[in-house]
Amino acid sequence: MQIIRHPAEMTAWAKEQAKAGHRIGLVPTMGFFHEGHLSLMRRAGQLADFVAVSLFVNPTQFGPQEDLAAYPRNFERDCAMVEAAGVSVLFAPIAAEMYPAGFSTTVAVGAELTGQLCGASRPGHFAGVATVVCKLFNIVQPDVAVFGQKDFQQLAVIRRMTADLNLGVEIVAHPIVREADGLAMSSRNTYLLPQQRESALSLSRALALARTIAAEGERSTERLTTVLRDFIHSFPETEVDYISFVHQDTLQQVAEIDEKTVIALAVKIGGRVRLIDNGLVL
Amino acid sequence: MQIIRHPAEMTAWAKEQAKAGHRIGLVPTMGFFHEGHLSLMRRAGQLADFVAVSLFVNPTQFGPQEDLAAYPRNFERDCAMVEAAGVSVLFAPIAAEMYPAGFSTTVAVGAELTGQLCGASRPGHFAGVATVVCKLFNIVQPDVAVFGQKDFQQLAVIRRMTADLNLGVEIVAHPIVREADGLAMSSRNTYLLPQQRESALSLSRALALARTIAAEGERSTERLTTVLRDFIHSFPETEVDYISFVHQDTLQQVAEIDEKTVIALAVKIGGRVRLIDNGLVL
Structure with a gap:
């Protein structure tokens, strides 16, 4: 596996692949890999001849009060994991080359698409994401990218x-990968203290509860939201950021659940660790 | 010469050229061609194997009070002119395909870079320009573009x-092409009434005057601005939008002229036709 640090070198590699008629699959990441990332890489490997993984903790998608400096990093471990996953290139640029003077x-x-849900509590976050992904697409020139x-x-x-x-x-969208107990995998799970683990399960259990109630015939998202908020707050140290029922494509809020409705959750655990989860309700 | 209407078809053509190892030169335009445009196309022809010209009167770079509907158009004449200039492809998409629902x-x-000069009097203009040029670059995939x-x-x-x-x-930047009397070529010159032609020359003559005064040793941009404003306003029906002395790369205003100083002018003629011109002072 090649480790590439410089955007120009990454693009040169991509152009060579294109010339040879090879398809490139990209998995953009912020590193600190878990099984969720590895499943994205394997999926990319099925869709392309060569897989490139970008590892860049993108400063512009973090707010001033957020966890940029503390975001978990372990480059050596990450390298070993992507190599084992059959990745061809790990593109790990430095911020000064991604955002020069x-x-x-x-x-x-x-x-x-960006004013509600995580966009409401993280202003500027999605502009940071869109900008860096646009850059990564231009640098790596993938045929397919898996998120x-x-x-x-x-x-x-x-x-x-x-x-x-x-x-x-x-x-290409890849389904959420979960721990055995249902917790959606996330690099931020490493922030959880042992006694907060149970509270972190409030998200996936709230999804399950929403599905159960909906299966019994409830369609009002207002009533469901009240039930779920109480349910989540019954776990210690939880604080709901949002509980939203939205159309899967437009992300617009809906009053009544249908087959296209996604429930999206963000919950802060212990005032410090913000976790998200989501899924179709029906 | 091929006329291509659909972005996907344009990209397919571009990919074929890339596969064959051909360099593509792009000249993005809003049509209504004059000798200025043709010189850009000839320059592109020197720099690439095939020249593509895009013709798109981009609605998002016009303000609500501006001349989008009135912007001069003559597709047949434009086609004949680019064909004669040796262009391979004229890419002329419709707005609904560039900006779908x-x-x-x-x-x-x-x-x-966008808060001063034309950006001050045309809010949103440069975001419209940057967005459409980003799209055109992705659609046409040129190696070189001439502006x-x-x-x-x-x-x-x-x-x-x-x-x-x-x-x-x-x-690649191409020098301003001028009429015999010094007027910078522009599609908007066709808006000028015959009696306003002399007033339109106030721009290029003000540039010449600035150079003459600077050559005599004047370095203060404040004093020069006063002289030039009075000079331009001595022509009938003229109204200065801005007279700015800026660094050629940073576009930041300067107090003293040096070798990197550009004087940039925008003048409204007859309250209706906004013309621009610029050049190095020394």
Whole structure:
């Protein structure tokens, strides 16, 4: 496996692959890999001849009060894991080459997709995501890119940006990978103290509860939201950021559940660890 | 010469050229061609194997009070002119394919480059320009793109955006092409009434005057601005939008002229026709 640090070198590799008629699959990540990431890489391997994984903790998608400095990192372990997953290139640029002096361009998707859910509590986050993914697509020139469905709003934003800017990259969504107890895998799970683990399960259990109640015939998202909020707050140290029922494509709030309704949750555990989860209700 | 209407078809043509190892040169335009455009196309022909010209009157770079509907158009004449100029492809998409329903992505360059000069009097203009040029680069996939130096701030914005988003396109600036009397060529010159032609010359003559005074030793941009404003307003029906002395790369205002100082002018003629011109002072 090649480790590439410089954008120009990454693009040179990509152009060689294109010339040889090889398809490139990209998995953009912020590192600190878990089984969720590895499943994205394996999926990319099924869809392309060569898989490139980008590892870049992108400063512009973190807010000033967020966990950029503390975000978990372990480069050596990450290298070993992607190598074992059959990845051809690990692209790990430094911030000064991604955002050199004078950098001043922003790619932003409109408020229809970015003004609610995580966009409401993390202003600027999705512009940071759209900008860095646009750059990564131009640097790595993939035919296909695989993203996890856990970052459900991010996926909608990237699909929109890719179509709108004619980036010509096929976007593939991969299902959420969970621990045996149902917790959605996330690099941020490592922030949880042992006694907070049970509270972190409030998200996936709230999804299950919503499905059970909906299966019994409930369609009102207002009534469901009240039940779920109480349910989540019955776990210690939990604070609901949002409980939203939205259309899977438009991300617009719905009053009544149907087959296209996704429930999306964000919960802060111990005032410190913000976790998200989501899924179709029916 | 091929006329291509659909973005996907344009990209298919571009990929074929790339596969064959051919270099593509792009000249993005809004049509209604004059000798200025043709010189850009000839320059592109020297730099690439095949030249593509895009013709798209981009609605998102016009303000609500601006001349989008009235912008001069003559598709048949334009086709004949580009064909004679040796262009391989004229890419002329319709707005509904460039901005389909649900479109919501904006590419914007920061206020350091877009907050002053034309950006001050045309809010949103440069975001419209950056977004459409980003799209055109992704659709046409040129190796090199040629822009006129008349749109001096546009050139700086596009250079910045191209570098920041790793678009991998070489940006070439082509000198301003002028009528015999000095008027910078522009599609908007066709708006001028015969009696306003003399007033339109106030721009190029003001540039010449600035150079004469600077050659005599004047370095204060404040004193020069006063002289030039009075000079331009001595022509009938003229109204200065801005007279700015800026660094050629950063576009930041300067108090004293040096070898990197560009004087940039925007003048409204008859309250209706807004013309621009620029050049190095020394």
